[in-house]
Amino acid sequence: MSFAATPVSAPKIGGKLASRLACVIVQPILTRLVHKIAHQHPSLFARLGGHQATDYLIDPVDLPFALHLRPDPTALILRAVPRDTPPQANAVIRGRFMLLLELVDSETDGDAAFFSRALDISGDTEAVVRLRNALDDMDGSVVEETANMFGPAGRAILARLRRSYAQGAKGFGAR
Amino acid sequence: MTLAELICPAGTPAALRTAVEAGADAVYCGFQNATNARNFPGLNFTPDELAEAVAHAHRHGTKVLLALNTYPPAGKFDLWRDAADLGARLGVDAMIVADMGVADYIARHHPQMRLHLSVQAAASSPEAIRYYCEHFGVKRVVLPRILTIPEIRQIRTEIPCEIETFIFGNHGLMVEGRCSLTNYLTGQSTNMDGVCSPASDVEYIRSADGSMASRLAGFTIDTFGPQEMAGYPTICKGRYIAPSQPDGYYAFEEPVSLNLSRLLPELIDAGVHAFKIEGRQRSKSYVRNVVRAFRQAVDDIRAGRHANMADLIALTEGQKQTQGAFETKKWR
């Protein structure tokens, strides 16, 4: 079994306008999502320690936008931002969207993704490690929870995403 | 006593539950402080979490081993003493220790507590192991990853305690408990603080061509080409230049993980009582896959079947695996 170490790079998707539109459309979903997670998994914040005020840029290279996360329990931020004008971030986590989702749910091992170069991190490494460990301590699937928020349509979209990702990265994660 | 117990890592309560579900005979874990050798950010257990974890594990017939395997610097012994007292109160099944002062404290104040000698004590001869058995009542030694199987078989005949060996995960190169490399570059000690290449000092620098440099406290540990598999930014897995190696080479070891899945029958035959999976810093995904695979393999061997191991290469460092010293002396 092999998993080619394709360098993580951002494919060109749409123009600047499309990217901004996508941000506007997706934002209400993100806001609902992040508050739901915070409500259901309060222990997550303890593991973040001093990094509750850290600005993370999560960059799914195959989506038209990136995500800005500040996991501050008193002023939680998860917003879509245009990739070409991202906000200042302390740490950047970059990879294919489905890989990032699998990491959130711990379906894939972050270290393994990093060794294979499918996952790219830069900036404050401790911030990334803390976020990873905090997310890893959550039971259940954030991804499934999110999909369920949108009923059958949400689940259908997720299933399609998984299929297309599985074709791109066959067998990875030894599942 | 069961032969070939599977000892599994748990960096978080969720990982512990995952290991239990995947078939661990015992899990090992630590508190959120310097008393254990994986004192990493966001990892490990609060006292309340450990209490719940012990209850959960015991409900499923799984043991909980508490890692107290670092060396208290003078003036800070209380932290280790309190952790030992707390662990005893919470009902852990054994404590994994390295420091003689800590071992002596537990032996005197918690005489019922089972002691395991950590790999951090670096006991690599029958005499050294007997020292800890006779003085502190150690019941099991975790052997350093530097011995061949015939050497393990020989040691078994000369010691009065059980043997635990690593079978998967980080391939430790330096004698554990005797390594100050991290402290030399970062000011944080593996022995005293429980850290190894702390994330706070790690930096990944990406170049335009897709190559990546890993730095520790400003020192370049390694550089990886765009297609090259990466490893942990640990000093002992770095690439350096020596007079005889002007282009740079892995002076100590290349990024690689230990995988002894093919040697399990021989290890059991040599008298190894317990198999340890490294990786408290790894994810639930790692724990689930590795524990499941080895559970299946050990069950197969016990039932007299050929062990069919799942492929774990994707989870290894540098996506490379080795049998290290266990296979051949030439490793040295």
Next chain:
Amino acid sequence: MTKLTLGPVAYHWSADMRRDFYARIADEAPIDDVYLGEVICSKRAPFQDHDLPATIERLQRAGKTVVISTLAEVMLKRERTATSDLAQMDSAEIEVNNAAGLYARGQRPHRVGPFMNAYNEATIAWMAGQGATHICLPPELPAPSIAIAAQTAQALGLGVEVQVFGRVSLAVSARCYHARAHGRSKDNCQFVCENDPDGMPLRTRDDAPILRVNGIQTQSESYLSLLPETTPLAADGVSHLRLMPQMVDMVAVAGLFRAVLDQHLPLTEAEHRLKTLCPDTGFSNGFYHGQAGYRRIANALTA
């Protein structure tokens, strides 16, 4: 009075080098205790055995206390035998560097070497109860811990020693990195380490000096120098200061440390002279100050 000691030579020096070195130490160096014996590699030991009795006699005649140190790594049959043989010596002056040595020595008096991880009060008290007369602290221990450990040791009647000069041992391994650098295995090393009497330098790929390889041992690139810290060390109850042999004029180095201890030489002048004696190597004292070991904290005591 604070004593100066000379640690065991970590490198594979030739017999001639050793003879000349210890002759000068015996005749000229203001050193009280000299540690002999192979600590790093059991394969090297036979090269020393022949001259050892004469060296011991030479140093003792010069009024030095001679201590024999045991191996740091004990795994192979020859290492186990060498360790237990030394442990059977009648002399009280043996420095044990591995738990196998402690086992063989039993309750008979001995010194505890820097590889024994005597980090804290509880461990020191335990070791004292088992016959230890003297403890060399691990080199990474910071000043506040050294002070507490020294008080504990003193109260128990133990000597307590801290390395103050030379490359610091950062790690030991079962694998020989000298052999590896030359594409050989440990069993087939052909003693290539003999070519690097001050260790084999490693640089990062962007050319920063970082570490030294000495067989199975990894050492600091810099020389530790606690010359400015000798006075507080003595005040904290450290009874012995250890100099590790490097490829520099060790007689002169010992003279500088003695002069500073005796307040015969201003510190700034002594530091200047030490730099002149070691022109090619940086100094560090980070561990003592609780910082990265490679760092040099200047004027730490006046700040």
